[in-house]
Amino acid sequence: MSxxxxxxxxxxxxxxxxxxxxxxxxxxxxxxxxxxxAAEFDTPYGRxxxxxxxxxxxxxxEAVCWDEGANDVIEPLRGLSHVRVEDAxxxxxxxxMLEAHRINSVYIEKAQPSLHDxxxxxxxxxxxxxxxxxxxQTLFRYDVGSLLHGVFLESIDGRLRVARAISAFIEAxxxxxxxxxxxxxxxxQATKDEERGRxxxxxxxxxxxxxxxxxxxxxxxxxxxxxxxxxxxxxxEEPTRLLILLALFKLRSxxxxxxxxxxxCCFELxxxxxxxxxxxxxxxxxxxxxxxxxxxxxxxxxxxxxxLIRELTESKKGAAVPYGMCVRKVKFGPARG
Numbered sequence: 001m002s003x004x005x006x007x008x009x010x011x012x013x014x015x016x017x018x019x020x021x022x023x024x025x026x027x028x029x030x031x032x033x034x035x036x037x038a039a040e041f042d043t044p045y046g047r048x049x050x051x052x053x054x055x056x057x058x059x060x061x062e063a064v065c066w067d068e069g070a071n072d073v074i075e076p077l078r079g080l081s082h083v084r085v086e087d088a089x090x091x092x093x094x095x096x097m098l099e100a101h102r103i104n105s106v107y108i109e110k111a112q113p114s115l116h117d118x119x120x121x122x123x124x125x126x127x128x129x130x131x132x133x134x135x136x137q138t139l140f141r142y143d144v145g146s147l148l149h150g151v152f153l154e155s156i157d158g159r160l161r162v163a164r165a166i167s168a169f170i171e172a173x174x175x176x177x178x179x180x181x182x183x184x185x186x187x188x189q190a191t192k193d194e195e196r197g198r199x200x201x202x203x204x205x206x207x208x209x210x211x212x213x214x215x216x217x218x219x220x221x222x223x224x225x226x227x228x229x230x231x232x233x234x235x236x237e238e239p240t241r242l243l244i245l246l247a248l249f250k251l252r253s254x255x256x257x258x259x260x261x262x263x264x265c266c267f268e269l270x271x272x273x274x275x276x277x278x279x280x281x282x283x284x285x286x287x288x289x290x291x292x293x294x295x296x297x298x299x300x301x302x303x304x305x306x307x308l309i310r311e312l313t314e315s316k317k318g319a320a321v322p323y324g325m326c327v328r329k330v331k332f333g334p335a336r337g
Contacts, residue, residue, distance in 0.1 A: 002304050003290055005244060007283045012228045015278045016285070018221040018255060019270035020170070027178045027213040029264035031056060038212065045173065049214055052170040052261055055100075058149040060261075061168065062097050064253035065145075073097070076292035076301040079309040080246075081144045081325035083108050083115060085332050093332055096143045102151050103143040109155055111330035115142065120156045130159045136233035137323040140243075144325060147233065148247055165226045166247040168254075170267075174217025181210045213264060223251050242308045249291045249305055256288055 008014060022028050030038045030051045039050040052060075067074045071092040073082065083096040085107045099105035109116050122138055123131070139146045139162065146162060153160035184207040189198060191205055198204035225247045231240060255275070259267040269275075275285040293303030300306065314326040 003245060003286050005241065007280055008227055008244070011280055012226075014225040014227060014280060014283065016221070016223040016251065016275065017278050018223070018275055020219040020221055020259070020267040021270045022219070023258060023260075023266040023268045026215045027264065028172075028216070028219075028267070029213050029262050030172070031261070038214070040175070043173070047175055049172040049175045049216065050169065051172050051219065051265070054164070054167050054169045056261075057168040057170070058164065058166075059100060061166065061250040061254060062102075062145055062149060064250055064257070066095075066097050076303065076306050077309060079313045079325065079327070081140065081142055082327060083143055084327060084329045085111055086329060087333050088331055090331075097145055102146045102149065103139070104151055104153050104155070107332045108330060111332040113330060115328060115330055116153075116156055119153070123156070123160065126157055130157070133234035135160060135162070136235055140233075140235060140239055141323045141325060142328055144243070144246070147230070147243060148250075163226075163229065165229045165243070166223070166250065167226075168221060168223040168251070170219065170221050170261075172214065172216035172219045176215050178213045178215050179210065180213065181208065183208045219267065221255070225251075238308060239312060242305070242312060245291065245305050245308070248285060249288075252285055252288055252291065255285075 028051070030049055031053060033039055039053075041048055041050065065074055065077055065080065066072075072078070073080050083103055085093045085095060085105075087093055094105070094107050096103045096105065096108060099107065103115075119138060119142075123135060136147060139151065143151075148165050150164040151160075151162050186205050186207075189204055192199045193204070200207050225244070227244065230243045230247075233240070233243075235243075255269055261267070277283045277285075289303070291303050291305045292301050293306070294301070296302050300310070309325070312325055314324045
């Protein structure tokens, strides 16, 4: 059964403010930044904390579509376009779904055969205006995640930039510092012995350390899906629908998981009631099963998202969608000696 997106007709974007709770206990470990540490900031209502940045959340929303054990896209979404990077012997190295810069990863830019040369040739010369529709079609074909999470192909052309169509971050309000600490015990040599070069610098001896975590009155996952940007790509109806459904699926998959962001940072939904959009309250985030359905007797998943992926893959090239999605394999690095 198709997911009803009619409530989104004419809407510029879709916003969510999803309340989270600490999964066990009260404390949580926020993200840390070089030379800054935890990112506290002031709001009109008090002191707040950035728990997870938009950059990190983009990677986490990509990760929900990837099966680490299989080194492949999760089974219901197999066929989703991405670039797979292998070594000279064909062993898996990485993919555009795992790379922070997606299809602009250095492991893809410098791989063979050169996908970037193919993109450069297909997108036209530098002395011509950028054909934004052709850029969207090309990214849809090779790496659909770039159309949702953004990409900057500066090594091809500094104008080939796509902003994030789905953006998310986590903030905590009413925060308090929860200081604690611990000791790294050395069961062989508890004290330092600098004469023999055995100090804490080398990793010897018992080493006490401080630890700062936080508690909060409220923790919120903020997410926005830019529907106008997705429609503005100028793709046909089905690819546009796939992009919107995929963005919603990523958000649903993330909040259904334990949301374990770090060793001591694990969240869960504050309420198991339906998740409604903030600006379109009649629209509820569909369930995981709504997106993927069940596995049928023929091995195919019955949900609308797997069906759209099947219909929009390269096998349909020449039919309704000439820029059908593909899984492109490239090789990086010399053969192992």
